[in-house]
Amino acid sequence: MINFWPSTAALYCGLLALGLGTAHAQASHPEQRSLERGKEIALLAKKELGGQLQQAMANGGPTTAVEFCNENALTITRSLSEQTGAEVSRVSDRPRNPKNQAAKAELAYIAEAKLLLAANEPVKPLITDKDDHAVGFYPIVTNGLCLQCHGQEGTDISADTLKIIDARYPNDEATGYSLNELRGVFVVSMPKR
Template identity: 35%
Template structure:
């Protein structure tokens, strides 16, 4: 039996909404400028969030870093979005912050995160705009706030629960798909 690839399934799902989905290296040239704008914003967001997190972990450990993440991730992302003239964010199949819920075009990627995940960046033609979505994976330091109870300290777990009563973003293993970074740039 032929097993459909992630790309094929996403294409079929996206077709229901009328959007066209492409692997990053198969993007039509008409979309290239918007893809470049989306990727510049994604690079900036991922670099700055990682930098801020690394500084906070080094300075105060995971408990102090929780408040840095919860107080700065949203505003930092919003500032980069404005600067680049795009919509920008992170989402997941197991959300921590409900404000990171997926936009409709991201829903197929989220729905398939556990069964048929994308293995690399994908591009979605949204008509007036172009969406770029990248998978995000768990690495060692992430486990302090997204791992199981062997990795998340009791004090950190309590702080996370206070800030995010509906937190679903724990129990991840090293290397697991944590979620997605996405950007949407005008055509």
């Protein structure tokens, strides 16, 4: 299994390691087409969110990045949804923003992905059907950059950053992560073609 993005090239934890394998199914297979289309959309989300977040980090470090995400992340994903014609979201079983709480099917995928990661197994995306849509789940795995806002309080996350997190996200559940843990999932819901 080849990672969708090598972790060294990741710009942002929320956009890292979607883990799409290189299995070459027939291009005419509808599930494979949906998997590839979802991958393209997730790459676009990575580019948009990751590039802007990297700029925020360069301008002011993790505190500025937290403020940027609080003010812009949902707007950016909504804009991408309009641009692509697919619903794009990021969800987690431990969300920072309650609007990113994973639903039942997403929680099942997250639980399975965590088991695979704990066993040092690759986590692959999943395509499911929901009514007339194909729904793709793409794993988001933490790297060192992620830990500045999602790692251990007092070691990875500075006191200043934690203060901003507490102010912007009073119900935050998204700290305490270590390297190579599942942080969440990109969900791409696409009309079937």
